[in-house]
Amino acid sequence: MRESPALSPRSRAWLAATTGLCLLPLLLQLPAMLALVFAGAALLTMGLAWRRTVPAPLRVLFLLAMLAAVYWQAGLRFGRDTGCALLASMLAIKSSELRTLRDGRSLLGFALFAPFSAFLLDQGPLTTVLALLAVLSAVLCMAQLADAESHTGAVTWREQLRVMRRITVIGLPLALAAFWLFPRLGSPLWGIPERTMSKPGLSDKMSPGEWIDLMADDSPALRAQFFGAVPPPEQRYWRGPVLWDFDGRNWTSPQWHEASPMPAVQSGTARWSYQIDYEATDDRRLVALDLPLQAPGGTRLTPDFELMSQLPLTGLTRWRLQSAPPQAFEATLAPMLRRAALRLPAGYNPRALALGQQWRQEAGRNDDAVIRRAMAWIHAEFSYTLTTPLLGHDSVDEFLFQYKSGFCEHFSSAFVVLMRAAGIPARVVTGYVGGVRNPIGDYYVVRRMDAHAWAEVWLEGRGWVRVDPTAAVAPERIYDTLENRLAQQDGAGAQLDARWAGNVGDWLRRGWNELVLSFNAERQQHLLRPLGIDRLEPSQLIALFVCAALLALGWMAWLLARGERERDPLLRAWRRLGQRYARHGLTREPHEPALDWAARVDRELADPALVVLSRRFAEARYAADVADSARRQLIKDLHQHRPNTGASP
Template identity: 65%
Template sequence: MTEPALLLDRNSRTWTLASAALALLPLLLQLPTTLAALIAVAALVTAALSQRGMLPMPVRVLLVLGMLAAIVWQMGAVRPGRDTGCALLAAMLAIKSSELRTLRDARSLLGFALFSPFAAFLLDQGPLTTVLAVLAGISTLIALQRLVQGEGRSTPPPLSAQLRGVGRLLLIGLPLALACFWLFPRLATPLWGIPDRAVGTPGLSDTMEPDKWLDLMADDTPALRAQFFGAVPEPAQRYWRGPVLTQFDGHVWKRDRRTERLLPAVVEHGTDGWDYQIDYEPTDRRQLVALDLPTAAPEGSRLDAALSLSSDRTLSALSRWRLHSAPPLRFDANLSSYQRRAALQLPEGFNPRTATLARQWRQDAGNDDAAVVRRALAWITEDFSYTLETPAAGRDPVDAFLFDYKAGYCQHFSSAFVVLMRNAGIPARVVTGFAGGTRNRIGDYWVLRRMDAHAWAEVWLPQRGWVRIDPTAAVAPERILDTLDDRLQAGADTGLQQRWLQLGQVRDWMRRGWNELVLSFDARRQQQLLQPFGLDDLQPGQLLAGFVMAALLALAWMAWLLARGERERDPLLRAWHRLGQRYARLGLGREPHEPALHWARRVNAQRPDPGLITLSQRFADARYAGTCTELAPLLRDLRRHRPTSGASP
C-alpha cells in the first residue's frame, strides 16, 4: 500500500507561490505589456481560487483555453516565434497553481518555474533580468529546503541560516560557472538556430510607409551606443546612415534589392574623419547603421551600392562594430543607366499636382538642378510646419502634404521631397537612419535611442554625385508646432525631470558596463584573456581541452567540499577538529585511534595546557555521554581556545 500524499501547509504553500511568482517576473517583463498584465492577473486569480483545494478539471481547461486565446490575440497564430513560446511558458506557469495541493505538486511547480528565468534570457540578457533570475533561484532553493523539512516534520531553521546554506551552495558551484563563462570556446555562430521573434523588435526597417513611424519615434529605448576615439562630429554631421529606399509605389518606399547587389559607389572622402565603435542593440534584422559615410565595411558586414551597411547574420544579440567614417568630397561622376532609372522611378497616376509643379520648376531653372533643390527648401522654410499630428494618408499622400495641410514630420518631408525631385528629373532617394544622439557624460559615449529615428533625402547633382538634403531641417523654428520632446516634457516638473535624466544616464552607464563585461565577451576577448599566460591564438579544440580540465578541477573541488560538509555536518565535531588542527601545526596532532582525553593528557605532558584537558572532558561529555545541555558555550570555548605559548620539552 502506498503512503498517502503529504499535504502542503500554509507556510510551505506561501513560499512555493512566492518563489514561482519571482521566477515568473523576469519573463513577464519581456512580454508585451497587455499580455504580461493578463498573465499576472491569471496567476493571482488561480492562486486565490485554489487555496482550498485543486480546481476542477473543467475550470482548469477553461484557464488553458483563455491563456491560449490571449496569446493568439496579442501575438497572432500565423507566425510563432521565440517570444510566443516564452509567452506560452509564462501562461502555463501562471495557472500551474490550480493543481497545487501536495508536496509533490509543490516540487513540480518549483521545477517548472525555474525554466522561466532561462526563457527570459532568450529575450533579454540585461542586468535586471540576471538579478531577478538569481533571486528566483535563491528563493526556489529555500522553498525546496522548507518542503524537505515539512516532509520530515522538522522545525525550519531561521531564514538567516537558510540563506547561509544557499550561499554556500552557490559558492560551491561558482568555479564551474566561471570555467564555463571564461573558457568554453566562443563560436562565431550558435550550434542551433534560435527562432525569430513573432513580435518584431522596434528598429529600422527596409520599408517606409506614411504614418507608420510614430511607434518607433515614441520609443526611448537605446538603439545603439557610440564611443569616439578622437574627434567627435558636429551636430550637423551626426547622421547615422541606415537602409536606403529607392522603390516607390505611391504609398510605400522600399529598398531596391538589385541595386544593393552592385559594387559600392566610388567615393572620394575628406581627410577629416571619425574613428568610433558602436554597440548595436539586437533587432532580429540585418540592417546596421554607420556615421554618414562609412569608408569601409567592418568584418562580418557588407557595404552595398547605396553605401548602406548590413550584417552577414541576423542581429539577434548585442554586437560591437569598429568603424571609420568621413564626409564625402565627391562621388563617382557617372551614374549607371540602371541606377538613374531606379532613382527617377515613379508610379503612374499618383500625385498629379506635385508632377505639374515640378515640371514648372524645371522649366524655370533650365539645367540648374541645384536651383530646383534650393527652391524646394525655400518653400519648406516659408510655408511648412513640423508636427506629429497629421491626417491619414489618402490616394495621393504627397499632393495632400504639399498643397493641403503642409505639416508633418520627417517621413512626410523626405518622401515628398524625393517625389518632387524625381518629377523634376533629378535622381533622388530616401535615406533612413538616426540623427543626433545624447552624450552620456559619465561614460563619455553617445546614446542613440529609437526615438532618434530619422529620414532624409539624397539627390544626384552633376560634378558632385549624391548630396545629402534634410528637408525636415529646413522648417523654420517658429513653425515647429509639436515634437516628441514637447510631448515627453508636457506637465513635467523641470527639476524633477533633470534629476530623472541624470538617473537615466547612471542607469544607461551601468547597462553599458554590463554589456562590456558580460555580453560582449566574445572569442576575441577570450583570446585576450589568456594572452597574459602565454597562450596566443588558441584553436577551438585547445580551448575545449582547457575548459574540460578546468571543469574537472571545479567538479573535484565541489565533490571535496560536499563530502567535507557531509562529514562535518555536526558543528560540535567541526569545532573539535579545528581545535585539533591548531595543535597539529605544532606537531601535537591527535592520532586517529587516540581518545580525546588521552590526547589532551599527552599534549599537557609535553606542553602544559590544563584548559585543553577541561575542554576535552566537556567535549566527551557532550558528544558521547549526552550530559551537556548547553552547546553554545562549549562551541564558543572550542573556537576561542589556542595552544599555550610554553615550549615543548
C-alpha cells in the same frame, strides 16, 4: 506508493512567490499587453487554487485563453518569443493543480525553465540578476519543501540567507571557470529561430505617420566610441535602409537593386574611425556613419551603401568601422537607376506633381534652384509636430497643402515626391541622426527615438547628395518633440537628475556588455595576453578549463560535505555546544551517544543542565511530533548553555 503530504499555507506561499519570480524575467521581455495577461492569469489561478484544485473544464478554458492571447500577438508564426510566450502561459496556469508536495516540486522544476528561456530574448544585467534570484529562490523553496516533508521544522530567514550564501559560494568558481575558459565556437552549430514579436526598429518599409512607436522608444540602438576626431553634429547621420519605390502610401527598399554593381565613391578628406556596439534587432541591417569606407568582417555593403550582417543580429554585436563624407557619390547614374529614382505612381498626389513640374519650368535646368525653393517653402510655412493625423489617399498633397505639419517621415516623403516631379532623381534614406555623449566613459549613445528619415538627390557631377528637409523647419515652429514631452512630464530639475542617473546606468550597462556579452571566441583566445601569452590554442583552453574545473569541483565537494553535516540548525547548535566542552578537555568521542557523553560530563563537572539538554536534543532530533516552537527554544538554549567550570569558554 505513499501518498504525498498536502501543502501547508507557508509552503504554498513560498511556491507562489518563487513561481512569480521565475516568471518575471521572461514577462519583461514579452510585449506589455501579453505580459499583463499572463501575470493576471497567474494571480487568478493561484487565488482559485489556494483552497482546492481548479476543476478540469476551467483549466482547459484557461489553456485556450492563453493560446488565444499568444495567437493575438504573433499569429501562426513561430519564433523564440512565441515559444517563450507559450512557456509563460503554461507556467501561469500550472498552479491550478497544486495540492501536494509532489505537485510543488513539479511546479518548481517547470518554473526553472522560465528564467533560462528569458536569456533567449535578452542577456542584460537585469535579466541575469532576476534569473539568479529566481534560481536561488527555487533552491530554497525545494529545501523548505524537504523540511516540511521530513518534519525538521521551519527555517528562519537568517538560515535561508545563510543557505543562499553557501549556494553562491559553492557554485561560483565552477561557473566562472566555464564562462572564461570553456572553449567557445566562433559561430553556433545551429541557428536560433528569429523573433516574431520584435521591438520597433528600422526596416525596409516606411509609411509616413507610423513611426510613433519607434520614436517613443528611448532604449539605446547603438553606442559609439570614436578613436580620434569626432564628427560634428551635422555629420552624425547613421545610414540605414535606402528606400526607392513609392506606391502612393509606402516607401520600400527594392530587391532588384541588390544585383547592381557597387557605385564609385570619391571620399572627402575627413576620416572617422569608431566602434559601435549594436543592440539586438533580430534583423540583418546595421547602420554606419554616412558613408562607410568598407564593410567589416561578417558584413557586406549593398550598392546603396547599406551595411548588412551575414547573420541575424540576435544579440549585442561589436563592429569596428571607418567612414568619410563623400565628395562624389555615384557621379554617373545608370539609366535604369535614373528611371527608378524618378518613378511616381499614377493617380496619386496631383497637386504635388503639378507644383514640381511648375518649379522645373521656372528654374530651367538649375536643379539647385528647385531644391532651394522647396527648402525655403518648408522654412517659411511648415511646422514640426508629432501630433499629426494619419494621412489619406493623396498623403503628400494633404501634408503639403492642408496640414503643413508633421515629422521626419512626412517631410522626407513629400520632398522626394516634389523632387521627382521636378525631374530630379531622389530617394529616401532612413537611419538615426545625432547621438548624445555620455561623459562617464566618453562615448555616444544613439537611441531608437533618434530614428530619422532624410532625402538624397542626384546632382550632375556630384552624384547623390544628402538633403534633410526636416532640418529646414524654422525653430519657432517646432511645437512638439519627444524631448519637450519628457521635459513637461518630469520638470527641468527631475530631467537633469534623470539624465545623470541615465548616464550612470548606461555606463554600467556598457561595462556589462564589455565584460560579459561581447566576450566571444576571439577575446577568449587572447585572455592571457596581459601575462605575455598572446594566443591560447583550443587544446590549451581545454587543459586550463579541466584544471580549473577540477579545482572548483573539489571546492564544491568539500563545502557540500561540510554543509551536509551542518545543514540542520539543531544539529549545528549541538555540535557547537560540543566544541565548547572540547576546549575544556571533554570532547565527545565519535562512537559516544549524546546521553552517555552528557552523563560522563555530569560526573566530572556536576553539570545536570547538560543532561537535560541532551535528552531534549535526542527527542527533538528523532521524534516526529515535536512542535516547531519547542525546537526553536531548544536551539536557543543550546546556543546559550556554557560548561559549568566557572571559566569563560
